[in-house]
Amino acid sequence: MYTEVFSRVMMRSAPAPLKVLARGEGARVWDVDGADYLDFLAGIAVNALGHAHPAFVGAVADQAATLAHVSNYFATPPQLELAERLTRLTGGSRVFLCNSGAEAIEAAVKLARLTGKPRILALENAFHGRTIGSLSLTGKPALRAPFEPLLPGVEHLPTSLDALEAALAAGDVAALVLEPIKGEAGVVELPEGYLAGARELTERHGALLILDEIQTGAGRTGDWFAYQHEGIVPDAVALAKGIGGGFPIGALVTFGAASDLFGPGHHGSTFGGNPLAARVANAVLGEIEDAGLVENARRRGAELRARIELIGSPLVTDIQGRGLLLGIGLAEPVAGIVARRALDEGLIVNAANESRIRLAPPLIIGDDELHEFTRKFTVALEIPHTDPGEHA
Template sequence: MTTATTTDWRERHAHDLMASYAPPLRLLVRGEGCWVWDDEGTRYLDFLGGIAVNSLGHAHPAVVEAVSTQIATLAHISNYFASPAQLQLAETLKRITGAGDEGRVYFGNSGAEANEAAFKLARRTGRPRILALRNSFHGRTMGALALTGKPALQAPFLPLPGGVEHIDTTVEALEEAMRDDVAALIVEPIKGETGVVPLPDGYLAAARRITERHGALLIVDEIQTGVGRTGAWFAYQLEGVTPDAVTIAKGIAGGVPLGVLVTFGAASGLLQRGDHGSTFGGNPLATAAANAVLDVIEREDLAGNAHRRGEEIRAAVERLRSPLVTEVRGRGLLIGVGTVEGASSAVAQAALANGLIVNAINPTSIRIAPPLIVGDEEVEAFAERFGTALAAS
C-alpha cells in the first residue's frame, strides 16, 4: 500500500478517481470540532462543514463513541432484520418532524436516494404530473435529476423520467400549474445549490393551501436545511406548515451516509411492500450515528445555537462593508453571501489561503454552513479571516 505525499497526491487523484469532480483543493488528514488540518499541518476553520453535513463538527466524542460501540457490536444486517438503533431513530424522526403516530420512515443512504423515494411516493398516487421549481436541486441520480430544475445538469442525460414540470417560484405560477392531476409539488425551503436563496415570504404556506385544495402531496426537501441548521429541527416548522413528506440527509448522522424519507398522514400508506428498497439503508451503524447526533442537538439546543450564531455571522459580514458583497441571505447556519459578478471564486480561494473554508457555489454566491457547535472563538476567527479574504480579492 502506498501513502499519499505532498508531492504526489494530486497526481494520484487525477490518475485513479473519476473526473466527475473538480480537482480537490487540499489533502485533509484530520479534524477536531470546527477545524481541519491538511497533510502539511496547516489548520483551517471549516465553515462549510462537509456541505452542511458535519452537524457536530469533526471527531465529536458522542459520534465517536456511538460508531465505535456499534461497529464492534453489529454494523450491518440487511432489511430482513431490524435493529434497536433503527427502531429508535424512526421513533425520534416521527417525533421531531411532527409526523406523529401515523407517520412512517424509509431509510436510504443519501439525499438523492431520499428524493428518489419521494419521487416513487408521488408516482404511487396514480396521478401523472409532478411539479418542481426552476433552479432547484434535488440530486444527481436519474429520478432526482428529473426533479432538479437546472437544464444544464440534465442535458447530458436526457431523456430523464417523465412527468416532471418546472415552474417559476411564485404563487401565481403554482396556481396556474396546479390541477387535480398533479401528484405532488416538491420544494426546498432554501435553494442551497442556487446560492442559498430562500423561498419568497409566504410561499410555503400558500403551497400547502394550494396542494391541499387539489389533493396533491407537498414534499419538502430538507436535505440541506434540516436537522437544526436553520434554527429549528426543520425549516417548514418555522413557517407553521405540515407537509405530506419530508426528505432528510446531510446533517443527520454526522458524516456517516444516511438519507431518510418521512411521510405524514395518508401519504404513509402509499408505498407498499416491494415498491422500494436499499441494501445499506437504515443499517445499525448509520442509525446509531444518527441517534447520537440528534441526541446532542436536542440536549444542547444546537438549533437555538444555529439561530443565534447565524445572526452573528450575518452581522459580521455586513459590518465588513466590502464593496464585493451585495447581500447576505439565508437562515440559521445556512448562509449565502451575494457578491458582485465573478467575485465569489476569488474570495473563496483567498479565504482558503487564509485558513478558512467556504464555498463559491456560483459566480455571485458564497455558501457558509459551519457545524452547529460553532461558538464565540469560531465566529470571531471567521470574521477576521473572511474580512482578510475580501480585502485580498
C-alpha cells in the same frame, strides 16, 4: 503526490481537490502538509457536530463492535429508535431509511408515482441530486442536458404562486417537490409567503407537498426543520446530510395519508437503516438536542449575519438564509476568487456559483470561531475592483 494520484485514478466527474485533508477536530481541519483551516462549510452542511466529536466517535466504535449490518428481513433497536426519533422531531408518521439525500428523493418520487397522477412539479434553479430520478427534479438545465431524456412528467416552474396555481389547475399533479431554501443555488430564500401558499394550493388541488430538507434539516436553520418556521405540515420530507453528522444516511418521513401509499415490496434498500448508521444518527441527533445546538444555530446565525454586515464590504449585496445556512451575494462574479482567498487565509467557505458564497459551519461554533471567521473573511473580501468582463 496526492494530486497526481487523484488525477490518475479518480473519475473525471470529480474536480481537482482544493486541498487533501487528513484530519479534523471541532470546527477545524488539517491538510496533509499540516496546515489548518477553520471549516465553515462542514462537508456542505453535513458535519453538524464538527469533526471527531466524542458522541459521533463513540457511537461508531461501540456499534461497530456490536452489530454493523443485518438484512432488511430483520429490525434492530437503533433502527427503530431512529424512526421514532424522526417522527417525534418532524411530527411525521412513518419513516423510510436509506443511505443519502439522493436516495431519499428517489423514494419521494416513487411515493408521488403511487398517487396515480402523472405530473410532478419542481422549481427552477433547485437542486435535488444527481441520480436519474433526483436529477429529473433538479431545476438546472446544464446538469440535466447530458442525461436526457429523464423521467417523463416532471415540470420546472418559476418560483411564484401564480405559476404554481396555473400548473395545478388541471388536477393531475402528483406532487410539488421543493427546497424551503435553495441551497445549491447559493442559499436563496423562497419569496415571502411562498411555502405557506404552496401548502394551501397543493392541499386544495389534491397534490402532495414534498420538502427537500436534506441541507436545511437537523437544526441548521435554527429550528429542527425549515418548514417549522412557517408553521406548515408537509406530506413528506426528505432528510440526509446533518442527521448523520458525517455518516452516510438518508430518510423520507411521511405525514398523514401519504404514509399509507407505500405497501409491501414497493421500495427497499440493502444498507438503509443498518444498525451502524442508525446508531450514529441517534447519537448525532441526540447531541444536537441535549446540547441545545438548534438554539445555538439560531443565535450564532444571527451573530454571523451581523458580523458580515459590519464588515461593510461594498462587494456584499445581500445575505440570505436562516440560522447557520447563509448565502452571501456579491456585486461581481468573483465568488471563486473570494473562496480561494479565504482558503489561503485558512478559512473554508464555498463558491456556490460565480456570485454567491455559501456558509454552513458546524452547529457547535462559538465566539472564538466567529472572531476568526470575521478576521479571515474580511481579508478574503478585499479584492481589487475589476471590470466584470474580466471574469466572464
